[in-house]
Amino acid sequence: MNTPNRPPTIADVARQAGVSIATVSRVLNGSTPVVGETAERVQEAIRALKYVPRTAARVLASRRTNTIGLLLPEISDAFFSPMLRGIEAAAREAGFDLLIHVTGEPSSASRAHPPLGEHNTDGLLIFTDSLEADEIERLHMLGLPLVLMHQSVAGYEIPTITIENKDGAFRIVDHLIKVHGRRRIVYLRGPERHEDSLWRERGYCEALEANGLPVDEELIRVGAFDRQTAEAAVGEMIARGVDFDAVFSGDDESALGVFTALQAAGRRIPDDVAVVGFDDVPFAPFLAPALTTVRAPIEQVGREAVRQLVRLIRGEQAEALTLLPTEVIVRNSCGCK
Amino acid sequence: MNTPNRPPTIADVARQAGVSIATVSRVLNGSTPVVGETAERVQEAIRALKYVPRTAARVLASRRTNTIGLLLPEISDAFFSPMLRGIEAAAREAGFDLLIHVTGEPSSASRAHPPLGEHNTDGLLIFTDSLEADEIERLHMLGLPLVLMHQSVAGYEIPTITIENKDGAFRIVDHLIKVHGRRRIVYLRGPERHEDSLWRERGYCEALEANGLPVDEELIRVGAFDRQTAEAAVGEMIARGVDFDAVFSGDDESALGVFTALQAAGRRIPDDVAVVGFDDVPFAPFLAPALTTVRAPIEQVGREAVRQLVRLIRGEQAEALTLLPTEVIVRNSCGCK
DNA sequence: CTGAAAGCGCTTACAG
DNA sequence: CTGAAAGCGCTTACAG
Numbered sequence: 001m002n003t004p005n006r007p008p009t010i011a012d013v014a015r016q017a018g019v020s021i022a023t024v025s026r027v028l029n030g031s032t033p034v035v036g037e038t039a040e041r042v043q044e045a046i047r048a049l050k051y052v053p054r055t056a057a058r059v060l061a062s063r064r065t066n067t068i069g070l071l072l073p074e075i076s077d078a079f080f081s082p083m084l085r086g087i088e089a090a091a092r093e094a095g096f097d098l099l100i101h102v103t104g105e106p107s108s109a110s111r112a113h114p115p116l117g118e119h120n121t122d123g124l125l126i127f128t129d130s131l132e133a134d135e136i137e138r139l140h141m142l143g144l145p146l147v148l149m150h151q152s153v154a155g156y157e158i159p160t161i162t163i164e165n166k167d168g169a170f171r172i173v174d175h176l177i178k179v180h181g182r183r184r185i186v187y188l189r190g191p192e193r194h195e196d197s198l199w200r201e202r203g204y205c206e207a208l209e210a211n212g213l214p215v216d217e218e219l220i221r222v223g224a225f226d227r228q229t230a231e232a233a234v235g236e237m238i239a240r241g242v243d244f245d246a247v248f249s250g251d252d253e254s255a256l257g258v259f260t261a262l263q264a265a266g267r268r269i270p271d272d273v274a275v276v277g278f279d280d281v282p283f284a285p286f287l288a289p290a291l292t293t294v295r296a297p298i299e300q301v302g303r304e305a306v307r308q309l310v311r312l313i314r315g316e317q318a319e320a321l322t323l324l325p326t327e328v329i330v331r332n333s334c335g336c337k
Numbered sequence: 338m339n340t341p342n343r344p345p346t347i348a349d350v351a352r353q354a355g356v357s358i359a360t361v362s363r364v365l366n367g368s369t370p371v372v373g374e375t376a377e378r379v380q381e382a383i384r385a386l387k388y389v390p391r392t393a394a395r396v397l398a399s400r401r402t403n404t405i406g407l408l409l410p411e412i413s414d415a416f417f418s419p420m421l422r423g424i425e426a427a428a429r430e431a432g433f434d435l436l437i438h439v440t441g442e443p444s445s446a447s448r449a450h451p452p453l454g455e456h457n458t459d460g461l462l463i464f465t466d467s468l469e470a471d472e473i474e475r476l477h478m479l480g481l482p483l484v485l486m487h488q489s490v491a492g493y494e495i496p497t498i499t500i501e502n503k504d505g506a507f508r509i510v511d512h513l514i515k516v517h518g519r520r521r522i523v524y525l526r527g528p529e530r531h532e533d534s535l536w537r538e539r540g541y542c543e544a545l546e547a548n549g550l551p552v553d554e555e556l557i558r559v560g561a562f563d564r565q566t567a568e569a570a571v572g573e574m575i576a577r578g579v580d581f582d583a584v585f586s587g588d589d590e591s592a593l594g595v596f597t598a599l600q601a602a603g604r605r606i607p608d609d610v611a612v613v614g615f616d617d618v619p620f621a622p623f624l625a626p627a628l629t630t631v632r633a634p635i636e637q638v639g640r641e642a643v644r645q646l647v648r649l650i651r652g653e654q655a656e657a658l659t660l661l662p663t664e665v666i667v668r669n670s671c672g673c674k
Numbered sequence: 675c676t677g678a679a680a681g682c683g684c685t686t687a688c689a690g
Numbered sequence: 691c692t693g694a695a696a697g698c699g700c701t702t703a704c705a706g
Contacts, residue, residue, distance in 0.1 A: 007455050007479055009699055020677045025701060032702095035675060050475055052450075055457040056396035057699035060682045065393070075422045085412045088439050097452050100437050102425050113389075115434050118344050119683095120392040138387055142344055227619075256623055282564075286593055288625030346683055357693045362685060369686095372691060394683035397698045456699095 008049040016045035028053060059120070067097040068123055068309060069116035073130040075102060076225070078253045078281040079298060086302025087125065094310045096122070103130045111135070118144045123309045125149060128195055145312035147305050151195050152321070159318040161305045165196050165278075168294035168326030169203025170210075172276050173248055175292075175328060177211045180335040182246035182274055184216075186237065188223030188230055188258070190250050197225070197250055200278060204248055219244060223254040230257030238265045245273060252277035252284055252293055255333075259287065270335040280329050289332035297324045345386040353382035365390060396457070404434040405460055405646060406453035410467040412439060413562070415590045415618040416635060420486075423639025424462065431647045433459070440467045448472070455481045460646045462486060465532055482649035484642050488532050489658070496655040498642045502533050502615075505631035505663030506540025507547075509613050510585055512629075512665060514548045517672040519583035519611055521553075523574070525560025525567055525595070527587050534562070534587055537615060541585055556581060560591040567594030575602045582610060583671075589614035589621055589630055592670075596624065607672040617666050626669035634661050 010028075014021040019038060026032045027042045034042070045051070059065050068091050070084075084100075091098045099121060103110045111132045116124060123145030126136065133153065140146055140156055148160045176182040187204045190197030205215050221237065223230035230249060237244065238261065247262075249255040255277035259269065267273050269289055277284065280295035301324055308318040330336050347365075351358040356375060363369045364379045371379070382388070396402045405428050407421075421437075428435045436458060440447045448469045453461060460482030463473065470490065477483055477493055485497040513519045524541045527534030542552050558574065560567035567586060574581065575598065584599075586592040592614035596606065604610050606626055614621065617632035638661055645655040667673050 011699080021700080022677060022679095022702080023675090026676085029701080033675065038675085052454055052456050054397070054699055055452075056393045056402070057682090058701075059393035060391070060397055060684085061699075061701040063682070063701090075418055075425060080421075081412055081417050084417075088412060092439070092441070098437060100425075100435060102429070104429070115392075117389055119389055256620070259623065283593070283620035283623065286596065286620065286624050288623075348683080358684080359686080359693060359695095360691090363692085366685080370691065375691085391683055394698090395685075397700085398683075398685040400685090400698070 007054075008051045010051075010053065012049055013042065013045045013051050016049060017041045065120055065122050066095070067099050067121050068125060068306065069099045069101065069121035070125045070127070071114055071116060071130040072100065072102050072127045074104065076253070078251070078279060082298040083302045086299035086304075087306055088302075090303040090306035090310075094306065096306075096310070118142050123147070123313045125305050125309060126151070129191070129193070145309055147309040147312070147318070149301065149305050157320060159308045159312070159320055159322070161301050161308065161322045161324070162195070163296050163301060163324045164326045165199035166203035166206070168278065168296070168328065169200040169248070170207045171203075171328050172278075172292070172294050172334075173204050173207035174210065175330070176246050176248070176274055176276065176334060177207065177213065180246070180270075180274055183213060184219065184244040185213075185246040185248055186219045186221065186234070186244045187248050188221055188233060188250040188254055190223070190225040192222075194225070200248075200250060218242060223250045223257070225251045225254055227253055227257040227260075230254035231261045232257075234258050234261035235264065238262075238267070247273060247275045249275060249277050252279040252281045252291060255287075255291055255293070270333050274335050275333045284329070285331060287333065292331045292334035292336065293329055295327045295329050297326070300324055344391075345388045347388075347390065349386055350379065350382045350388050353386060354378045402457055402459050403432070404436050404458050405462065405643065406436045406438065406458035407462045407464070408451055408453060408467040409437065409439050409464045411441065413590070415588070415616060419635040420639045423636035423641075424643055425639075427640040427643035427647075431643065433643075433647070455479050460484070460650045462642050462646060463488070466528070466530070482646055484646040484649070484655070486638065486642050494657060496645045496649070496657055496659070498638050498645065498659045498661070499532070500633050500638060500661045501663045502536035503540035503543070505615065505633070505665065506537040506585070507544045508540075508665050509615075509629070509631050509671075510541050510544035511548065512667070513583050513585070513611055513613065513671060514544065514550065517583070517607075517611055520550055521556065521581040522550075522583040522585055523556045523558065523571070523581045524585050525558055525570060525587040525591055527560070527562040529559075531562070537585075537587060555579060560587045560594070562588045562591055564590055564594040564597075567591035568598045569594075571595050571598035572601065575599075575604070584610060584612045586612060586614050589616040589618045589628060592624075592628055592630070607670050611672050612670045621666070622668060624670070629668045629671035629673065630666055632664045632666050634663070637661055 010021045010024050014024045027034050027039045101116045125147050127149045128151035146158050148158050150162045152160045221233040247258050249258045258275050269275050277291050277293040280293045284291040304322050311318045347358045347361050351361045364371050364376045438453045462484050464486045465488035483495050485495050487499045489497045545552050558570040584595050586595045595612050606612050614628050614630040617630045621628040641659050648655045
């Protein structure tokens with residue numbers, strides 16, 4: 001096998017370069033000027049020994065971790081990649097490492113006591129529904145910089161980044177009514193208490209009301225932003241003979257389930273039932289028919305969240321609420337073209 | 338704002354409970370038996386002070402980090418979520434935290450000196466093309482447990498996890514030839530030197546040869562596992578009048594670009610040109626026509642990689658090569674049904 | 675500009 | 691079962 005040599009420490013470098021460890025530390029961090037020739041000797045020793053500073057020791061001594069933590073409830077298919085891409089890029093640009101933890105199901109212990117916190121990060125990005133309110137409060141009271149994503153906690157001034165859910169939902173439902181004459185529009189709710197979903201539902205209701213249509217509780221079901229759940233929900237409505245001529249599926253992922261259920265029942269999209277989603281995931285244009293949806297700037301949400309968090313970490317003022325604009329993307333599943 | 342109280346330390350807990358810090362450490366770690374009543378006093382103090390142990394200090398003192406590092410070249414759309422889901426779940430089950438770093442473009446400094454290594458992880462999962470060979474060697478020589486994903490480095494005995502690329506490619510190309518009579522089959526290569534792609538190309542060639550068909554260099558192009566690149570490649574072949582009746586697109590992501598290019602040129606899928614992919618991403622069944630492809634057990638690759646890494650970390654023997662089986666998923670884009 | 679030394683917050687032999 | 695103490699590998703006032 002391989003030789004488990006003890007990796008070199010700052011003392012080894014100092015010895016090899018004939019200086020004190022303080023001097024090595026200084027050239028490592030550029031914190032205090034070091035005479036050129038000395039600095040070079042140190043650099044050489046670092047190279048020769050292939051020295052890599054121990055993160056734990058630096059963190060402990062400096063009380064800075066230089067890393068940002070990200071807390072997520074789960075790893076979703078559609079949403080996750082672009083968001084993480086934005087976060088990762090922005091964190092790197094700002095010189096922070098990224099630590100990710102998935103808290104898992106609601107009962108999970110790591111929602112109350114996540115392995116990420118004041119002890120190993122300079123600040124936390126908290127995605128909706130990934131942490132218990134108590135723990136958010138504890139971290140906030142401790143003074144740890146915190147940014148919430150797609151979630152606002154009443155009572156604290158924690159910066160929040162989210163998108164214009166209500167507005168986007170309003171416009172796409174309005175489109176269904178005004179342009180395509182739909183009147184019995186289903187809304188598929190996301191996971192319970194999911195803020196995005198709540199706002200989308202509000203936009204849906206307001207669009208109905210603005211057009212003089214009633215809000216019919218029978219048309220509001222749970223799709224859970226999940227393909228299978230959405231498929232089952234729509235299948236069940238069809239089986240029970242519920243009358244509807246359009247589905248606003250809450251998000252694009254669940255639109256897939258809606259497609260499956262409608263096709264299984266022999267309903268044509270969009271002729272019999274128009275279907276629209278939310279997010280504009282990469283495959284949306286490739287569905288048959290191509291999915292009309294609301295574009296959510298997910299990657300930008302990630303970037304913006306890091307930007308605000310970095311401000312907090314630097315002791316600067318952060319934006320209390322950042323609301324990123326959404327845009328209706330008209331394709332064919334609504335009946336256009 | 339909020340009060341930047343200094344978080345409590347082990348000394349605060351010890352004082353409050355009237356014991357030594359050694360005892361607190363022991364109840365924290367369960368390393369040595371502690372008398373029931375004493376242990377309870379300590380637990381109480383921990384709760385009262387909301388004490389959370391500093392990770393950096395534990396790591397420094399114990400020389401164990403209890404975290405696994407994951408190095409990726411980029412965050413791809415289709416591949417990333419399932420793989421990370423597998424890794425994350427397996428790491429959590431084994432009691433490890435997960436640290437992720439994206440090294441970025443080939444020239445990036447973090448490919449030579451990633452922020453993850455012997456100093457802050459117990460072991461590393463290295464995805465293909467995310468690290469320079471020199472750095473892999475340095476880490477390996479240091480004795481840091483390493484597992485390679487979708488990549489094999491000649492010359493070292495580093496465990497590798499990958500999938501049966503060649504076999505899957507062979508079978509899907511063979512299907513195109515035997516069942517659908519295709520003879521001019523395009524192969525779209527992945528990113529340069531990408532091992533998955535190399536093996537798929539080999540399977541493609543062997544299938545042609547096994548059926549007495551020539552390997553025509555004109556039919557082998559670069560799709561780079563990227564939608565736009567694939568679209569451009571196919572568009573250019575059409576413009577140049579290259580004759581072909583099928584495309585094996587290398588992966589599903591690039592199949593999207595193939596679809597776009599063919600549709601733009603008025604070629605019908607699968608009648609004029611059959612199209613098949615590799616991966617079986619979630620949206621594959623929803624394309625029009627539904628995509629025939631090879632299912633790659635991506636999530637399982639992630640789980641297996643963690644399993645082997647944990648073995649190494651525990652000083653156990655690990656599997657040198659794990660080859661996960663692939664399976665042809667027949668849908669409609671090949672011409673079936 | 676450089677060094678000696680204290681200290682960051684834990685773990686872990688070593689005694690008892 | 692429990693405590694005193696050394697030590698993990700750094701950073702950073704404090705002197706000079």
